Amino acid sequence: MHIAIDGPAASGKSSVAKALADHFGFLYLETGRMYRAVALGLSRGIPLDQLRLEVTEAGRFLLNGEDVTDELHTPALDRGSSEVATRRDVRERMVSLQREIAEDRDVVMEGRDIGTVVLPNAEVKIFLDAAPEVRAERRARQRHQRDIEPILEDLRRRDRRDRTRAISPLNPASDAHIIDTSEKALTEVILAAIAWVKERSGKGDTPV
Numbered sequence: 763m764h765i766a767i768d769g770p771a772a773s774g775k776s777s778v779a780k781a782l783a784d785h786f787g788f789l790y791l792e793t794g795r796m797y798r799a800v801a802l803g804l805s806r807g808i809p810l811d812q813l814r815l816e817v818t819e820a821g822r823f824l825l826n827g828e829d830v831t832d833e834l835h836t837p838a839l840d841r842g843s844s845e846v847a848t849r850r851d852v853r854e855r856m857v858s859l860q861r862e863i864a865e866d867r868d869v870v871m872e873g874r875d876i877g878t879v880v881l882p883n884a885e886v887k888i889f890l891d892a893a894p895e896v897r898a899e900r901r902a903r904q905r906h907q908r909d910i911e912p913i914l915e916d917l918r919r920r921d922r923r924d925r926t927r928a929i930s931p932l933n934p935a936s937d938a939h940i941i942d943t944s945e946k947a948l949t950e951v952i953l954a955a956i957a958w959v960k961e962r963s964g965k966g967d968t969p970v
């Protein structure tokens with residue numbers, strides 16, 4: 763089974779996707795980290811055609827053999843990844859790698875274009891959204907920052923770029939289940955998502 767989780771930055775995608783993957787025993791793939799790793803490689807002066815990106819079974823991201831997993835969530839790569847994500851050559855490579863990883867296996871994949879482009883036949887598609895102010899507060903807490911304003915600015919800029927880019931813009935697939943998480947606790951969203959997956963898989967209360 764393929765589960766696609768999409769939505770803007772800090773909408774709760776990673777927490778929900780991880781919880782679903784744990785609950786159902788599926789592979790979890792955070793595609794944002796792939797774009798971040800490419801941005802990191804390009805910022806180091808490595809040309810795109812010499813970038814080798816691998817995702818290990820343990821969920822580590824290797825850039826030309828080096829484990830960069832824990833270096834990817836920085837403000838510079840927030841910006842850099844959303845810039846490289848507008849490039850057609852980058853997206854084509856990422857999408858084919860993502861499809862390869864999902865082939866013949868159960869996966870929860872999260873990103874921006876999973877339900878629309880990467881896995882259009884996913885059995886379950888969930889689109890998470892939340893007000894920008896709420897997302898900025900969450901991000902500030904995650905990164906132990908007090909000042910919300912610059913984070914909010916950055917999120918708005920990134921949202922705009924993600925939603926208006928020519929290739930694979932961020933928007934819900936027509937058959938996605940949309941959850942607004944602004945006023946919901948994370949556990950509530952996770953329980954709703956698990957219930958939705960079970961309903962879609964048509965197996966009631968038994969695990970998928």
Ligand code: C5P
Pocket residue numbers: 771772793794795797798840843844845847872873874875876920924
């Ligand atoms: O999800 P995350 O915020 O880590 O993603 C970083 C950036 O990568 C996003 O702002 C977006 O521009 C890009 N991205 C994308 N398509 C995906 C995942 C991420 O364009 N499937």
